[in-house]
Each structure stands twice: as C-alpha cells, then as structure tokens.
Amino acid sequence: MAKPAIRVAVPVPVPGLFDYELPKNGPKPAAGTRVKVPFGRRSVFGVVMEIGPAGIDPKRLKPVTSVLDEAPVLDDHLRAFCSWLSRYYLHPIGEVVAAALPAELRRGEAPRIRPPEPRWALTDEGAEIDPDTLGRAVRQRAVLEHLSAGPAQHGDLLAESGADRGVCDALEEKGWITRVEAGTEAARPGPELTRDQRRAVDAIRSAPGFEAFLLNGVTGSGKTEVYLSAIEPVVADGGQALVLVPEIGLTPQLIRRFEERLGGRVAAVHSGRTDLERLDVWERARTGQAAVVIGTRSALFTPMAKLKLIVIDEEHDGSFKQQDGLHYSARDAGVKRAQMLDVPIILGSATPSLESLHNAQEGRYGHLRLEHRIGSAGLPHAEVIDLRHHPAEDGICEPAYARIAHHLRHDEQVLVFLNRRGYAPVLMCHACGWMALCHRCDARLTLHQGAGQLRCHHCGSSQGQPPLCPECGSSRLLTVGEGTEKLQDSLEKRFPDRPVIRIDRDTIRSQRRLQESLEMIRSGRSAILLGTQMLAKGHHFPGVTLSLVVNLDQALFSADFRASEKAAQLLLQVAGRAGRGERPGTLLLQTHHPEHSLFSTVLQQGYETFGEELMRERRAAAFPPFGHLALLRGEATRRDQVRDFLDRAASIAPALEAVHVYGPMPAPMERRAGRLRMQILVQSMERTELFRFLRPWVAALYELPEANRVRWSIDVDPLEGV
Numbered sequence: 001m002a003k004p005a006i007r008v009a010v011p012v013p014v015p016g017l018f019d020y021e022l023p024k025n026g027p028k029p030a031a032g033t034r035v036k037v038p039f040g041r042r043s044v045f046g047v048v049m050e051i052g053p054a055g056i057d058p059k060r061l062k063p064v065t066s067v068l069d070e071a072p073v074l075d076d077h078l079r080a081f082c083s084w085l086s087r088y089y090l091h092p093i094g095e096v097v098a099a100a101l102p103a104e105l106r107r108g109e110a111p112r113i114r115p116p117e118p119r120w121a122l123t124d125e126g127a128e129i130d131p132d133t134l135g136r137a138v139r140q141r142a143v144l145e146h147l148s149a150g151p152a153q154h155g156d157l158l159a160e161s162g163a164d165r166g167v168c169d170a171l172e173e174k175g176w177i178t179r180v181e182a183g184t185e186a187a188r189p190g191p192e193l194t195r196d197q198r199r200a201v202d203a204i205r206s207a208p209g210f211e212a213f214l215l216n217g218v219t220g221s222g223k224t225e226v227y228l229s230a231i232e233p234v235v236a237d238g239g240q241a242l243v244l245v246p247e248i249g250l251t252p253q254l255i256r257r258f259e260e261r262l263g264g265r266v267a268a269v270h271s272g273r274t275d276l277e278r279l280d281v282w283e284r285a286r287t288g289q290a291a292v293v294i295g296t297r298s299a300l301f302t303p304m305a306k307l308k309l310i311v312i313d314e315e316h317d318g319s320f321k322q323q324d325g326l327h328y329s330a331r332d333a334g335v336k337r338a339q340m341l342d343v344p345i346i347l348g349s350a351t352p353s354l355e356s357l358h359n360a361q362e363g364r365y366g367h368l369r370l371e372h373r374i375g376s377a378g379l380p381h382a383e384v385i386d387l388r389h390h391p392a393e394d395g396i397c398e399p400a401y402a403r404i405a406h407h408l409r410h411d412e413q414v415l416v417f418l419n420r421r422g423y424a425p426v427l428m429c430h431a432c433g434w435m436a437l438c439h440r441c442d443a444r445l446t447l448h449q450g451a452g453q454l455r456c457h458h459c460g461s462s463q464g465q466p467p468l469c470p471e472c473g474s475s476r477l478l479t480v481g482e483g484t485e486k487l488q489d490s491l492e493k494r495f496p497d498r499p500v501i502r503i504d505r506d507t508i509r510s511q512r513r514l515q516e517s518l519e520m521i522r523s524g525r526s527a528i529l530l531g532t533q534m535l536a537k538g539h540h541f542p543g544v545t546l547s548l549v550v551n552l553d554q555a556l557f558s559a560d561f562r563a564s565e566k567a568a569q570l571l572l573q574v575a576g577r578a579g580r581g582e583r584p585g586t587l588l589l590q591t592h593h594p595e596h597s598l599f600s601t602v603l604q605q606g607y608e609t610f611g612e613e614l615m616r617e618r619r620a621a622a623f624p625p626f627g628h629l630a631l632l633r634g635e636a637t638r639r640d641q642v643r644d645f646l647d648r649a650a651s652i653a654p655a656l657e658a659v660h661v662y663g664p665m666p667a668p669m670e671r672r673a674g675r676l677r678m679q680i681l682v683q684s685m686e687r688t689e690l691f692r693f694l695r696p697w698v699a700a701l702y703e704l705p706e707a708n709r710v711r712w713s714i715d716v717d718p719l720e721g722v
C-alpha cells in the first residue's frame with residue numbers, strides 16, 4: 001500500500017501530477033486549494049487535485065511550502081472537468097489547470113471582488129433633456145445618449161462615451177443621472193415569442209437533465225431571444241447560466257441586451273478586460289453574485305456552483321478553438337461540461353458546423369429550427385455577377401458599382417465585404433518579376449500604402465515600401481489584387497459625396513474606435529461600410545440594404561478541407577447583414593465561378609443542402625464529422641531537427657489496424673516566423689481506436705530525446721492545418 005501524498009497539478013509542460021509529503025500533524029490541504037511547492041530549483045504555485053497514493057518513493061517526497069487557500073479555488077466538478085480535458089486533448093494536467101484559473105490566481109493573488117463600480121441611469125429629469133440643447137458639452141451629451149438606451153456600468157459607460165469620471169460627477173450634481181445598484185433593476189419583459197421560438201424554449205426548458213440542442217435559425221430569426229427566454233426561469237430560480245460568444249460577437253449592445261432582460265446580474269469577460277477585472281467576474285460567478293456570465297472562449301472555465309444552462313452562440317465560429325497551448329474547443333468541451341453537470345446546452349447558429357449538423361441528424365442533439373426572420377424584411381435576395389463577363393479593374397465591376405450607386409441614391413447604406421486587409425496582397429516588379437516576400441515565412445508581403453509599409457500577415461514583420469525594385473532598380477513596381485485599403489480608394493473616388501467607413505484591424509485599433517464607427521453606421525445616414533469579417537460578423541445594421549461580397553473565390557482553391565464550409569458560413573453571415581430593418585436586402589456576389597456549388601447551392605438551395613453535399617465528400621474522405629483526426633505538429637529553426645523528431649515519432653507509432661498515420665509532411669505553410677514546421681496526421685473512423693493509438697504514443701513522445709530540440713504539440717480534432 002503506497003503511502004498517501006498530496007497530489008498537485010503543477011503548471012509545467014510535463015504530464016501527470018506531482019506528489020508532495022502530507023503534513024505529519026496539522027490540517028491537510030483540501031483538494032482544489034492552491035499550494036506553493038518546490039519544483040526543481042524553483043518554487044511554483046500548483047493546485048491540489050487529490051490526496052492519494054504517492055507515485056514515487058515516499059522518502060523522496062518534499063513538503064509543500066505553504067497553503068494559499070482555505071476554500072478550494074477549483075471545485076470538485078471543475079477538477080474533474082480539467083482532468084477530462086487533460087485526457088481528451090492529451091495535454092499536461094498542470095497546464096490545463098493553469099488555463100482554467102485567472103492570471104491573478106496563477107500568480108498567487110487571493111480571489112477578491114473589486115468594490116462595485118457605480119452603475120449609472122438617467123433620472124426622470126435627465127430623460128427629459130434634449131441633447132441638442134447641450135451645445136458644446138459633447139461628452140455630457142454622449143453620456144446622456146448612451147444612458148438613454150438603459151443603465152450602464154461605469155467602466156463601460158466611460159469606454160463607450162469617451163467621457164471621464166468628472167463628466168459623470170457633473171451630471172450627477174445636476175440631478176440628471178443617478179447611481180443604481182446592480183441587480184436591483186427591474187428586468188424588462190421580452191417580446192411575445194413566435195411559435196417557432198416558443199417550441200424551442202419549451203423543448204429546452206423541459207430537458208430533464210443533460211441534453212444538447214442545435215438552435216438552427218438564420219440571422220435575425222430570434223435566436224438570442226430564445227437564449228434569453230431559456231435563461232430567465234433559470235435565473236428566477238436562483239440558478240446560473242453561462243453564455244459563450246465568439247471573440248468578435250461580444251459587443252456592448254449584446255451585454256446591454258442581456259442586462260436589460262435579466263435585470264443586471266450579468267458579468268461579461270472580453271479580451272479588453274484587465275486581469276483584475278477578469279478575477280472580479282470569476283469571483284462574482286463563484287460566489288453566485290453574478291447569475292449570468294457572458295464571455296469568449298476562456299469563460300468556459302468560470303466556476304458556477306449553480307450552473308443550470310450553457311449557451312454557445314455562433315457555435316460554428318473558429319474562435320472557440322484555441323490554437324496554441326491546450327488545443328481545446330470551447331464548444332465541444334462545453335458540451336462535455338454540460339453533460340458532467342447534467343444540464344442542457346444550446347448551440348446556436350445560422351450556419352452550423354457540419355459536426356453539429358451531423359449530431360443533430362443522428363439524433364444526438366435536439367434540432368430546433370427558427371425558419372423565419374422576425375419582422376417584415378424577409379431573407380435577402382441573392383444575385384451573382386459573373387466576373388468573366390464583367391472585368392473588375394479595381395476590385396469592383398461596373399454592374400456592382402451601378403447597384404451601389406442605385407442604393408446610395410435612395411439614401412440607403414451599402415456593405416462591401418472583402419476578407420483581406422491592406423492595399424494589395426502582391427507587390428511585383430514589371431521589369432524583372434521580383435516579388436516582395438517575407439524573409440521569415442513562405443508568404444508574400446502585403447502592401448499597406450497609407451503606412452508606406454510592406455507587412456507580413458503571418459509573422460507580423462514589416463519593412464518600408466521600396467521606391468525602386470530591390471533586384472533591378474526599375475521604378476515600375478506594380479500591385480496585383482486588392483485589399484480593403486485599395487477598395488476604400490476606389491469607392492471614395494467613385495462616390496465622393498458619401499462617407500466610406502472602413503472597419504478592419506488596421507483602421508480599428510480599439511474597442512472605442514469600433515464603437516465610434518458603429519455609432520456612425522447606426523445613425524442611419526447613407527454610407528458605404530467596407531470591411532473584413534470584423535464587419536461581417538455579429539453586428540446589426542438595420543440601414544444596410546445591399547451587401548456586396550467582392551471576392552470569395554480563393555476558398556475554391558484552398559487545400560484546407562474546411563475552406564468551403566467556412567466560405568459558405570461567411571457568405572451567409574454577410575448576407576445576414578442586409579435588410580434587417582423594414583426594407584428587404586440584396587446580396588450581391590462577384591465571382592469567376594458562378595456555377596460552383598459553393599455559390600449556386602448555398603444561394604439557391606440553402607446552407608443545409610450544401611452541407612449535405614459537403615458531408616458526402618467528408619464521408620468519402622473519412623474526414624470529420626465521420627472520421628476523427630489528430631495532428632502532431634513540430635517546429636524548429638532547423639528542418640533536420642523537426643524531421644528527426646517526427647521520423648522518430650512515426651517509428652514508435654503503435655500499429656493499429658483502424659488507425660492511419662500520414663507523414664511526416666510539411667505543414668501548409670512550412671516556414672513561418674523563421675521556424676520550419678512539419679506534421680503527422682492521424683486518422684481513424686473510430687474515436688476509441690484513435691485514443692487507443694494516441695495515449696501510449698503521446699506518452700512515449702515525452703520520453704524522446706529528439707523532443708527536447710523542437711517545439712511540438714498534439715492537436716485533437718484540429719480545425720486548421722489539415
């Protein structure tokens with residue numbers, strides 16, 4: 001019988017728990033509490049996972065240095081959840097636990113709640129003020145305008161209005177705004193549900209325990225309203241709900257909508273939050289002060305003792321998958337968390353992932369549909385322009401320009417979508433054929449003309465734009481293709497009397513800038529909105545009546561097996577931006593391949609029919625959702641180091657009949673940021689067989705001497721790179 005020890009998850013890239021000596025007398029640290037422990041020559045913070053039989057000679061056990069917590073920071077459920085993540089994603093438990101804790105707790109700080117920041121609301125008197133009488137007091141005016149939509153948290157209000165604390169104090173002094181206590185506001189009742197919505201909400205509410213629902217409904221069909229109606233009774237009963245949204249989807253408007261409908265006790269975590277603010281949300285959720293947490297991927301780990309419902313909005317979105325460290329999918333792991341807690345989970349999307357569609361078709365998920373858009377507008381009407389007959393000199397062809405002009409003449413808004421930022425993706429020399437390439441990646445540099453720079457969109461390196469060809473000295477440098485910056489030029493030349501509001505990562509450097517641009521758009525004045533997916537996802541633009549997709553053809557030639565699925569989703573996201581108000585919208589697509597089913601099937605027969613087509617291909621290729629994949633990636637500064645490691649890895653791979661091993665082969669972009677990247681793909685039709693292969697193999701990889709000379713990782717259910 002092995003002697004019991006304190007078994008600790010230590011944040012190091014080594015699998016397994018580390019054992020420490022139980023104190024001979026005095027209290028034992030409880031499972032889930034943090035301890036400071038000696039590790040090699042360092043001292044680190046870990047989390048006690050269990051008290052159990054030691055895995056090493058008891059004489060070698062060292063005592064823990066100190067115990068940090070009285071109450072566990074990771075409850076039984078979250079510890080079990082972390083263990084599952086570690087087993088499923090084949091990632092060291094210590095790093096999984098570290099990923100589950102807010103940064104402040106990883107650094108040994110104590111959990112705490114910040115003194116509540118004020119929450120502001122208009123007084124009756126304030127609501128009477130006509131903003132136009134405020135003249136030059138622009139910031140006061142901005143505060144009043146923001147609050148006219150409902151109460152707001154101090155920090156959010158300042159961020160959105162650009163005001164400072166003094167402005168709020170001045171307005172409070174005047175009696176126009178007042179502090180309200182969070183959670184005390186009356187929840188605003190929702191609209192009466194449509195029949196489809198009612199049916200969906202009833203199904204979710206009557207789930208006896210764990211059940212996954214795919215809520216499949218076009219943009220504007222009322223999915224968010226279904227989430228809210230499903231959450232309302234949970235909160236009323238003293239329970240908690242967790243809502244995960246894509247990085248791009250967590251807008252102040254969405255947070256406010258939740259706050260209004262649920263009466264305050266909503267906490268939001270987004271990437272703009274500081275570590276202290278994140279800790280605050282974490283602690284509010286853990287202590288039950290927050291009834292609803294809305295957040296991006298990492299909010300999945302929020303401790304909620306009374307968690308009764310999980311929602312994953314836009315479940316198909318790639319941002320739910322973490323691409324480094326612990327390669328987890330917050331959607332898939334969310335389903336597991338719901339199952340462990342025996343509570344329902346809603347996966348919502350207008351364009352579900354094939355994985356979720358397949359699960360719904362197989363009956364594993366309840367399939368709830370919202371067939372119609374709310375309101376009078378109806379679905380946008382789609383038109384395809386064949387670029388083979390209509391050349392697009394500067395990215396946009398004449399018939400498309402004519403349509404834009406038509407909508408602008410009617411004082412409407414037009415959205416122009418192109419998923420490529422910068423001026424042009426290629427700069428080349430007309431005389432000798434030289435092309436601007438990144439020295440660190442297998443990639444071309446993108447010209448950013450306004451900044452006078454060539455930038456690599458893969459490693460971030462940049463250099464000045466050369467005045468002459470560096471090879472032959474010719475001055476005849478020309479650009480090929482176009483990005484949003486160039487389209488902005490073209491559109492401004494064509495339509496000098498209309499603002500072109502460009503939204504991409506180059507023009508929008510902060511949440512504040514984004515809010516300003518969105519405000520301009522929401523004012524409803526006729527304008528051209530131009531942007532990348534930053535513009536295409538998540539926002540409501542009731543004034544847009546025409547959406548133009550400039551170019552999606554590159555998806556047709558991509559080696560990535562998910563490219564068509566992603567492109568179809570993006571196409572419909574863009575379509576969903578148009579005509580959400582009273583007026584119907586039009587989607588205009590420019591393409592050289594109008595007959596391709598990506599365009600013809602999606603636009604004529606709908607996303608699900610196209611999904612069926614893709615699924616037939618996936619089944620034939622044994623790709624997800626039918627076959628199961630894992631990728632072993634390796635990278636190093638020298639090719640032979642990666643090669644040696646992956647060759648060794650391949651040589652010790654277990655031989656299983658139902659599992660196929662492909663590679664080593666170069667990664668899709670072999671050289672990136674100066675490192676050479678290769679991979680091995682593992683594929684099986686049986687998930688259990690895949691894991692029967694992976695478990696011993698990955699454990700053995702840690703023992704390989706070659707593994708120390710490369711950076712390597714295992715990616716179960718990879719989203720990219722296959």
Ligand code: ADP
Pocket residue numbers: 191192193194197217218219220221222223224225226374
């Ligand atoms: P989705 O999340 O599918 O895009 P939303 O829930 O945001 O759809 O609904 C679109 C719009 O319709 C919103 O402005 C919402 O307030 C409104 N809405 C949703 N359901 C109803 C309903 N049953 N009655 C009236 N308006 C509704």
Ligand code: ZN
Pocket residue numbers: 429430431432433434469470471472473474
């Ligand atoms: Zn040249």
Ligand code: ZN
Pocket residue numbers: 438439440441443456457458459460461673
């Ligand atoms: Zn680069």
